[in-house]
Amino acid sequence: MMHNPEAMVILLVEDNDSDAELTLRALKKYHLSNKIIRMADGQEALDYIFQPKATGETELRANPKLILLDLKLPGVSGLEVLQAVKSDPRTRCIPVVVLTSSTEEEDIIKTYQLGVNSFISKPVEFDDFMETVKNLGLYWLLLNKAP
Amino acid sequence: MNDKAAILAVDDTSESLALLVRILTQAGYQVRPADSGELALAAVAANLPDLILLDIRMQGIDGLEVCRRLKSNEHTQHIPIILISAFADVQEWVAGLQVGAADYITKPFQAEELLIRVETHLALKRARVSLEQQASALRSSNARLSTEIVERKSVEDKLRQSLNLAEGSRLAMLSALEDQKEAQEQIRLLNTGLEQRVARRTAQLETSNKELESFAYSVSHDLRAPLRAIDGFSRILQQEYADKLDDEGLRLLGVVRNSTKTMDQLITDLLALSKVSRSELKYSPIDMTAMVKAIYYQMATPEVLEKFVFTVSDLPGANGDPTLMRQVWMNLISNAIKYTLPREVCAIQISGSVSTGLCTYAIKDNGVGYNPKYTDNIFGLFQRLHRSGEFEGTGVGLAIVKRIIHRHGGQVWGEGQVGAGATFYFTLPERQVNDA
Numbered sequence: 105m106m107h108n109p110e111a112m113v114i115l116l117v118e119d120n121d122s123d124a125e126l127t128l129r130a131l132k133k134y135h136l137s138n139k140i141i142r143m144a145d146g147q148e149a150l151d152y153i154f155q156p157k158a159t160g161e162t163e164l165r166a167n168p169k170l171i172l173l174d175l176k177l178p179g180v181s182g183l184e185v186l187q188a189v190k191s192d193p194r195t196r197c198i199p200v201v202v203l204t205s206s207t208e209e210e211d212i213i214k215t216y217q218l219g220v221n222s223f224i225s226k227p228v229e230f231d232d233f234m235e236t237v238k239n240l241g242l243y244w245l246l247l248n249k250a251p
Numbered sequence: 252m253n254d255k256a257a258i259l260a261v262d263d264t265s266e267s268l269a270l271l272v273r274i275l276t277q278a279g280y281q282v283r284p285a286d287s288g289e290l291a292l293a294a295v296a297a298n299l300p301d302l303i304l305l306d307i308r309m310q311g312i313d314g315l316e317v318c319r320r321l322k323s324n325e326h327t328q329h330i331p332i333i334l335i336s337a338f339a340d341v342q343e344w345v346a347g348l349q350v351g352a353a354d355y356i357t358k359p360f361q362a363e364e365l366l367i368r369v370e371t372h373l374a375l376k377r378a379r380v381s382l383e384q385q386a387s388a389l390r391s392s393n394a395r396l397s398t399e400i401v402e403r404k405s406v407e408d409k410l411r412q413s414l415n416l417a418e419g420s421r422l423a424m425l426s427a428l429e430d431q432k433e434a435q436e437q438i439r440l441l442n443t444g445l446e447q448r449v450a451r452r453t454a455q456l457e458t459s460n461k462e463l464e465s466f467a468y469s470v471s472h473d474l475r476a477p478l479r480a481i482d483g484f485s486r487i488l489q490q491e492y493a494d495k496l497d498d499e500g501l502r503l504l505g506v507v508r509n510s511t512k513t514m515d516q517l518i519t520d521l522l523a524l525s526k527v528s529r530s531e532l533k534y535s536p537i538d539m540t541a542m543v544k545a546i547y548y549q550m551a552t553p554e555v556l557e558k559f560v561f562t563v564s565d566l567p568g569a570n571g572d573p574t575l576m577r578q579v580w581m582n583l584i585s586n587a588i589k590y591t592l593p594r595e596v597c598a599i600q601i602s603g604s605v606s607t608g609l610c611t612y613a614i615k616d617n618g619v620g621y622n623p624k625y626t627d628n629i630f631g632l633f634q635r636l637h638r639s640g641e642f643e644g645t646g647v648g649l650a651i652v653k654r655i656i657h658r659h660g661g662q663v664w665g666e667g668q669v670g671a672g673a674t675f676y677f678t679l680p681e682r683q684v685n686d687a
Contacts, residue, residue, distance in 0.1 A: 122480030205475040230486035
């Protein structure tokens, strides 16, 4: 199932290329992960985690250490991805951090109701953004040990 | 026999006259004798007899002439006249009938014959009189009936008129009822229409509210993403390609990054403004004095704390949305600090009062002030009275203050002079005891 138990795979689900590139740079700069997988929409992300089988069931293909999830995605939305991950016992424990530029209260409330582990808004200023990525990455990857 | 019938006997021969008088008197009649035509006419004029026995051949006015005269007078024409002649002369008899005589008798006559003829004509006359009386009675009753008919007709006409009037009133009432019904129906229709219009309008407002919300969401999300890219990649250029850029290149990159910061601030402020309009007010009692102090000491940098003399008098408590009210004070205090900081000595004074159900709050500074000409403009969106190089800001802060205060049912205004500081006031309805 997992190719390398030591690898700290981070799954980044982000449709905006610029945001994805900046996030990847930040994660790499602080050496937070040696393997980052980026998916550009919600369906891609779900297919990556839950591989569909002929029986109609799914096989867990990947078990990332952290999912960085943009809320506003084309097609399957970030909220739907979050719900799928948090409602499956096999993936429920993967920390999910919602990354969005929206600061609407409704979004924040909904994500917490669905079991999000953290919610951060993407600041426009690059330095702040780097700092945020560094902090959340460190926290969830190094300090917070999933049961 | 009836009451004695009065008979006028006319003959110019005295024996004949005496004989007539004797026979008639014996038969029980009242007899008046006349021995000439003239006398006969005078007697008739004086007193009408029931019957006249008239000798034809007389000196002076003869019998035929008397008869003619009497028959041509309406008062006397009905008196039956029996002509008496000495000869049976058919021509004379015809002449007598022609002038209206009733009968004709020749001398010498039998007493019985005379009496029978007299009695017959008297009976005829009585019958005629009786008939005339009956006819007259009939005529008068006829006339009465006619009058009655006319009267009845007139009564009937009046009744009909009354009926027509009544019918008219009935129709008028019916039509009034109809009118009323129609008016009620129209009112009902109007009400229904109004309700529908209100419902439609409400639905439209709800739709446009939803659109506004989704617009705000898009603004916050979509406008920020490219800004993030501009700032992020500029920053990477600055950090990783600094050795390949000269000073001017680096300065230009700095301008790019400053502009993105300004635009981000604009978006943030716009969202805050739209949130103020959209969010539901959550009222609770607010200790304004404590709130003002907390905000000031949170916002004040060490430089500000050192330079400023900050005084707050006891402020009246308010009833409002604490989040929004905090935003009001933050905007007003940050403005006061911003526009006063260039001064040597800086002072901010916050005070409040209650009067006639209104709480008034004032924040006074001794900063750069503003031209009172623009006092109405400063609460407008994106209205700035200073060049952007002088003071930072997007011109949204006071617009937000105005919206929040208006939503709380209060007013806001400012007083200022260039170089002589500014004072901003706002009012709120006084907190009721049961609000606390």
